[in-house]
Amino acid sequence: MIHFARFRAFPALLILGLLAGPAFADWPQWRGPDGNGVAPDANPPVTWGEEKNILYKVEIPGQGHASPVVAGDRLYLLSAVDADEPAAETEEEEPAEGRRRRGVAPDRELHFKVFALDRTTGETVWERTAITTRPHEGTHTDGSWAAASAVTDGDRVWAFFGSRGIYAYSHAGELLWKKQLGEMTTRNAFGEGATPILAGNTLVIPWDHEGDSFAVALDASTGAERWRVTRDEPTSWSTPHVVEVTGKPQVVLNGTGRVRAYDLESGKVVWEVGGMTVNAIPSPVSADGLLYVMSGFRGNMLKAVRLAGAEGDITGKEAVVWTYDKDTPYVPSPVLYNGILYFLKHNGGILTALDADSGKVHYGPVRVEGIEGVYASLVAADGRVYVTGRNGAVTVLAAGPEMKTLAVNSLEDAFNASPALVGGTLYLRGRSHLYAIAESEEDRKKPSAPGAR
Numbered sequence: 001m002i003h004f005a006r007f008r009a010f011p012a013l014l015i016l017g018l019l020a021g022p023a024f025a026d027w028p029q030w031r032g033p034d035g036n037g038v039a040p041d042a043n044p045p046v047t048w049g050e051e052k053n054i055l056y057k058v059e060i061p062g063q064g065h066a067s068p069v070v071a072g073d074r075l076y077l078l079s080a081v082d083a084d085e086p087a088a089e090t091e092e093e094e095p096a097e098g099r100r101r102r103g104v105a106p107d108r109e110l111h112f113k114v115f116a117l118d119r120t121t122g123e124t125v126w127e128r129t130a131i132t133t134r135p136h137e138g139t140h141t142d143g144s145w146a147a148a149s150a151v152t153d154g155d156r157v158w159a160f161f162g163s164r165g166i167y168a169y170s171h172a173g174e175l176l177w178k179k180q181l182g183e184m185t186t187r188n189a190f191g192e193g194a195t196p197i198l199a200g201n202t203l204v205i206p207w208d209h210e211g212d213s214f215a216v217a218l219d220a221s222t223g224a225e226r227w228r229v230t231r232d233e234p235t236s237w238s239t240p241h242v243v244e245v246t247g248k249p250q251v252v253l254n255g256t257g258r259v260r261a262y263d264l265e266s267g268k269v270v271w272e273v274g275g276m277t278v279n280a281i282p283s284p285v286s287a288d289g290l291l292y293v294m295s296g297f298r299g300n301m302l303k304a305v306r307l308a309g310a311e312g313d314i315t316g317k318e319a320v321v322w323t324y325d326k327d328t329p330y331v332p333s334p335v336l337y338n339g340i341l342y343f344l345k346h347n348g349g350i351l352t353a354l355d356a357d358s359g360k361v362h363y364g365p366v367r368v369e370g371i372e373g374v375y376a377s378l379v380a381a382d383g384r385v386y387v388t389g390r391n392g393a394v395t396v397l398a399a400g401p402e403m404k405t406l407a408v409n410s411l412e413d414a415f416n417a418s419p420a421l422v423g424g425t426l427y428l429r430g431r432s433h434l435y436a437i438a439e440s441e442e443d444r445k446k447p448s449a450p451g452a453r
Helices: 012-019
Strands: 003-007 054-059 069-071 074-082 110-118 124-133 156-160 166-170 175-179 197-199 202-207 213-219 225-231 241-245 248-253 258-263 269-274 285-287 290-295 301-306 320-324 335-337 340-344 350-355 361-367 379-381 384-388 393-398 405-410 420-422 425-429 433-438
Touching: 069 420, 074 156, 110 156, 110 166, 124 166, 197 241, 197 248, 202 225, 213 248, 241 285, 269 301, 285 335, 335 379, 379 420
Parallel strands: none
Antiparallel strands: 003 054, 054 433, 069 074, 074 110, 110 124, 156 166, 166 175, 197 202, 202 213, 213 225, 241 248, 248 258, 258 269, 285 290, 290 301, 301 320, 335 340, 340 350, 350 361, 379 384, 384 393, 393 405, 420 425, 425 433
């Protein structure tokens, strides 16, 4: 059960305004409604603190890096909670030759849980234990056995726990179907982390690991496989990105060996390009016919791909309109907002902003005030970019070609999960708590912060 920690007595009219109104839109999956980390119609706060602009703060049981997803009146979270019973005494197998074990060992049973919350109060509507099991493999010291985020369409929610399976629930919490896809064997036992993507009534799940890698498309209503394609890829943690080209949807998957775009209907490879670095994690973003894909471990690479006419192997061809080989991210995904591509260097608070059409540098690399270490991906709304630090700080920047800090906000928690932005509220999942951050009536009457819109 989620522990209710704090609820601010916001006026009823303000609560209704957060639920419905011209600015409301959902955040149905990890990278938001358009897959770019942008909430086109949201207007979240600029400033907050433990005693300011906190709509509610609730304690979340267990441990997880899954970000909140929001649709209608519901917010969904995934978590891995210690089971009451001690783990069975079993011998852990030694890693295969050439592999090293790092991080946290799988030494206990866990309840893999799905929480449905009322998004305006934080109260638990229902919770379900999808499965109770001891993971077969460890995870990174900074990782989680519940790292993937849920996906929702408002009527249903899909909870993906990787090697523990995928589970579909109704809005009321009824289990609709479940499916097991096998067991991953990740590089250095770093753990699992990619999130499925929902396109229409199709769920696409990446399965890149040290075994037989593949991507699979499932019927979202039944769990039946629509297609499965093999992938010549080692472990990666990138979530797919959906684009539409000449009226046909494609699913783009980042990868260490190659970036590939698959036809959503058939799973056939439409185009591919090489040149990413080891451990590809950031998810692609796209707008105005261009797609941007990057990685930043043991090297740096960013490629801008013109989607129209991209077919076959486009490595070294005109479809790759520009590249950039400095200061790209290892874990956090970029945000593409109003023609500017923002991204962080490695896992740190050092930001670069490029013109999305040309690759021209607007600014950077420059240190973001108040931020110490970043795993959360960048998000943007209402003329602002939000940078979330592992040290409990969120720095708000004015979007645009010049670096301008609007606020540095600190909370009593640590943040690895990416925020969700819905209407006038920013939802932030920490190591121990979920925060709903919204302006109080008093602050809403004040003039906007300079540079904000």
